Amino acid sequence: MKSILTLFFSILTLTVFAQSKVISGKVTSDQKPVDNITVKISGTNKSTKSNSLGDYKLNIVGNENLVIQFSGIGYETAKLKVLITGDSLRYDIDLKAQTSDLNDVVITGVNRATALRKSPVPIAVLSKKTMDQNVSTNLIDAIVKGIPGVTAVTTGPNVSKPFIRGLGYNRVLTLYDGLRQEGQQWGDEHGIEVDEYGISRAEVVKGPASLTYGSDALAGVINMIPLNPIMEDGKLKGDFTTNYQTNNGLVASSLGLAFRKNDWKYTLRATGKAAHNYENKVDGLVYGTAFREYNLSASARVDKSWGFSKTAITYYDNLMEIPDGSRDSLSRKFTRQILDNGDDIKNRPIVPDGELKTYSINPLHQHIQHFRFYNTSQFKFGNSDLNVLIGGQQSVRREYNHPTASDQAGLYVVLNTLNYDLKYNLPDFAGIESTLGINGMLQGNRSKDATDFPIPDYDLFDIGAFYFARKSFGKIDISGGVRIDRRNITWNNFYVGTDTQTGFGKKVTANDPGGDLQFPSFDKNYYGLSGSLGLTYNLSEKLLIKANIARGYRAPNITEIGSNGLDPGAHIVYLGNRTFKPEFNLQQDLGIIAYLKDADLSFEVFNNDIQNYIYQSRLTDEDGNPVVIVPGNLTYQYQQSKARLYGAELSVNLHPSATKWLSFNNSLAYVVGLNKNEALIDLHGREAKYLPFIPPLQIRSELKATAQKAIGFLDKPYFKVDAAISADQNKFYALDGTETFTKGYTLINAGLGSSIKSKNGKVLMDLFIQVDNIFNVAYQSHLNRLKYFEYYESSPNGRSGIYNMGRNMSFKVVVPF
Numbered sequence: 001m002k003s004i005l006t007l008f009f010s011i012l013t014l015t016v017f018a019q020s021k022v023i024s025g026k027v028t029s030d031q032k033p034v035d036n037i038t039v040k041i042s043g044t045n046k047s048t049k050s051n052s053l054g055d056y057k058l059n060i061v062g063n064e065n066l067v068i069q070f071s072g073i074g075y076e077t078a079k080l081k082v083l084i085t086g087d088s089l090r091y092d093i094d095l096k097a098q099t100s101d102l103n104d105v106v107i108t109g110v111n112r113a114t115a116l117r118k119s120p121v122p123i124a125v126l127s128k129k130t131m132d133q134n135v136s137t138n139l140i141d142a143i144v145k146g147i148p149g150v151t152a153v154t155t156g157p158n159v160s161k162p163f164i165r166g167l168g169y170n171r172v173l174t175l176y177d178g179l180r181q182e183g184q185q186w187g188d189e190h191g192i193e194v195d196e197y198g199i200s201r202a203e204v205v206k207g208p209a210s211l212t213y214g215s216d217a218l219a220g221v222i223n224m225i226p227l228n229p230i231m232e233d234g235k236l237k238g239d240f241t242t243n244y245q246t247n248n249g250l251v252a253s254s255l256g257l258a259f260r261k262n263d264w265k266y267t268l269r270a271t272g273k274a275a276h277n278y279e280n281k282v283d284g285l286v287y288g289t290a291f292r293e294y295n296l297s298a299s300a301r302v303d304k305s306w307g308f309s310k311t312a313i314t315y316y317d318n319l320m321e322i323p324d325g326s327r328d329s330l331s332r333k334f335t336r337q338i339l340d341n342g343d344d345i346k347n348r349p350i351v352p353d354g355e356l357k358t359y360s361i362n363p364l365h366q367h368i369q370h371f372r373f374y375n376t377s378q379f380k381f382g383n384s385d386l387n388v389l390i391g392g393q394q395s396v397r398r399e400y401n402h403p404t405a406s407d408q409a410g411l412y413v414v415l416n417t418l419n420y421d422l423k424y425n426l427p428d429f430a431g432i433e434s435t436l437g438i439n440g441m442l443q444g445n446r447s448k449d450a451t452d453f454p455i456p457d458y459d460l461f462d463i464g465a466f467y468f469a470r471k472s473f474g475k476i477d478i479s480g481g482v483r484i485d486r487r488n489i490t491w492n493n494f495y496v497g498t499d500t501q502t503g504f505g506k507k508v509t510a511n512d513p514g515g516d517l518q519f520p521s522f523d524k525n526y527y528g529l530s531g532s533l534g535l536t537y538n539l540s541e542k543l544l545i546k547a548n549i550a551r552g553y554r555a556p557n558i559t560e561i562g563s564n565g566l567d568p569g570a571h572i573v574y575l576g577n578r579t580f581k582p583e584f585n586l587q588q589d590l591g592i593i594a595y596l597k598d599a600d601l602s603f604e605v606f607n608n609d610i611q612n613y614i615y616q617s618r619l620t621d622e623d624g625n626p627v628v629i630v631p632g633n634l635t636y637q638y639q640q641s642k643a644r645l646y647g648a649e650l651s652v653n654l655h656p657s658a659t660k661w662l663s664f665n666n667s668l669a670y671v672v673g674l675n676k677n678e679a680l681i682d683l684h685g686r687e688a689k690y691l692p693f694i695p696p697l698q699i700r701s702e703l704k705a706t707a708q709k710a711i712g713f714l715d716k717p718y719f720k721v722d723a724a725i726s727a728d729q730n731k732f733y734a735l736d737g738t739e740t741f742t743k744g745y746t747l748i749n750a751g752l753g754s755s756i757k758s759k760n761g762k763v764l765m766d767l768f769i770q771v772d773n774i775f776n777v778a779y780q781s782h783l784n785r786l787k788y789f790e791y792y793e794s795s796p797n798g799r800s801g802i803y804n805m806g807r808n809m810s811f812k813v814v815v816p817f
Helices: 002-018 128-132 139-146 558-562 678-688
Strands: 021-029 038-041 047-049 055-060 066-072 075-082 088-090 123-127 150-154 160-164 172-176 199-206 220-226 236-245 251-261 264-275 291-304 307-321 365-381 384-400 411-425 432-447 458-473 476-491 494-498 505-508 516-519 522-538 543-554 564-567 572-575 583-595 599-618 634-654 662-675 698-706 714-726 745-757 763-772 808-816
Touching (some): 128 139, 128 199, 139 220, 476 558, 522 583, 662 678
Antiparallel strands (some): 021 055, 038 047, 123 199, 236 251, 251 264, 264 291, 384 411, 411 432, 432 458, 458 476, 494 505, 583 599, 599 634, 662 698, 745 763
16 A cells, blocks of 8 residues: 555656746747637647737657647648757747638637647638729728639629629628628628728638538638737837729728727727719719728637637728619610609609719618627636637618609618527547537617618528537548527517608508508527538648538528518619528538649539529519519519539649749639529520529639839839630520520739838838729629619610729739828
């Protein structure tokens, strides 16, 4: 017994002494401290993160040699071999900025920071540098130009609805700093309420991501991550960005400030931009496309030994005109509505030339406001951590469509949302990294002083729980999990009557005479089971194969089940269906990626089968004539059927080592969307064979020359020329004239830019000059809703609908300080 006790105390003593060894150091990049870098002992579950000063500390056991791995978003992963020679060791490291390769670290769709090479789910990253080098009038346009497989349905230059591999609307979940974006996003003309100048990078998951996010991630996720500049203690840093675009006269300015004091970091950004109507050589200046936008954001973050906590607030305010495409039948000049009662869309007065190039917003416009307040925190518990995200949002949308009463909103809705998201990263067990999570939202939408009521007042409660795990077996990385969701949507009887003084509609009670029950009460629960399983096989450090299968879930949104009225901004009467079931999809992805000495190659194929797919179709009567409920407005009714989408994406990026100054980047994206409603196809044949809003084959090629050293005061200037090619789209949903054939086109673009440095090497400014559509090609994108804004069967010039923007030159300057 004495011998056993002696052995026990000996082991205990050795353990205590072993635990006294500490590895510490500082993480920097370009000799400046970097926080939130994961520092991990390879092959163990011991890890920590660098604090706001870049410092880290790890306790270790034993005397064997170790490998420390440093990884973080925006930086190349680095490894250090450590020889244990004493009780206290210090290792500093200077990380290189990430250039977007296999080791790029992402956070979207993977629960904890993960190198791209280890994720079997298709994920793409777009940096601020790439976004700055392209012309865009909103953030989604910038993402579309930079990531194959991502497109956008547009309604003018300031409204872009993201689509991923042919699926959009509520099937694409957009996040801001990890918080799901909740606004009136169900409509075609409802854009994303985010400041494009305040985003440092975008991460895009291409495929079902319901496992970690729940409903609305059926097609994928776009996570817009705010700027988080490197700060020096006690010093104010910032940047000033200004941008001018020639086509629509866009003028934009953005000022960002950042300050750090000890463990606290503060940021502030204010942005404003305005544009008049855009122009093309077919339509001239397109009336009703001017906009004015303001953004304000601020955050405060504290980093401590227990973790971090960040509180942020954002405000978005957008005044945006409502185009309707009405014209004079002979001159094809745009006309405007001046009457409510008695309005004849084909006999309106022509818009004076002097009003086509003004920055003033015309009386028929939308006013969108979005408020966001949230806190995201991480609490460390040894080798595990708890991540908590709580956020409140308010979306206010007013659409003014009454020319005789310009202060009276046609649509006026206020949406309040409380989001919650808790994730617990469990301690590693047998090499398994796992996460338990629960998230959802509480939401209420109310109509205010309006005249049109396309949707009822409703309440929504959403909750879901999931388990996610990941493990590496030598060259194989496996990850996956399972999730269950419940969503409740409910509303009371909603009555609409007529205001006797104005003749407009108004919300009334059940006891008011003449009131009609426009929305009978509704209460329903939707349930979803989703999950994914995938693997990455690392054939070598630079060559790998990825395979993933995922089941996604989406509950019908409010307009699909509850709509019954005019959306004035869309000029569409929507009719919903209360019997709709949730959508479920099963997607298979297979890809091969190679990062070679002189080239980066990737090839991905996917197949996506959807149950209960919901889509819009024009409503016709028994004789096949369009049903007109509100004169001058189309009528669409939602349908539901099976669907299938399949396609491929190819990227070939050449960067010859012998000519490091030259790169040639190429990408191709192709998707086919099939309507599997057999009864409808038997009746109408090819007209009903395909799904609406499917992009055609798209090819992008860019040839870029970048100086490898400074030329005078220009620091590594670049010049590039690129081609954006869209093929004919003859696979479209033609039933009842919902869509028509779209001719292909090729746009040639060019740009140049450089950092300008002082004699002592300080960056004075970054300059970007870009010209899009150099040859001023007249074209219509298949995903441009304005293509269908036409009220005549024929026109003198043979053109129908509104065309996309013509030649546009952009001048952008970023001044850091």
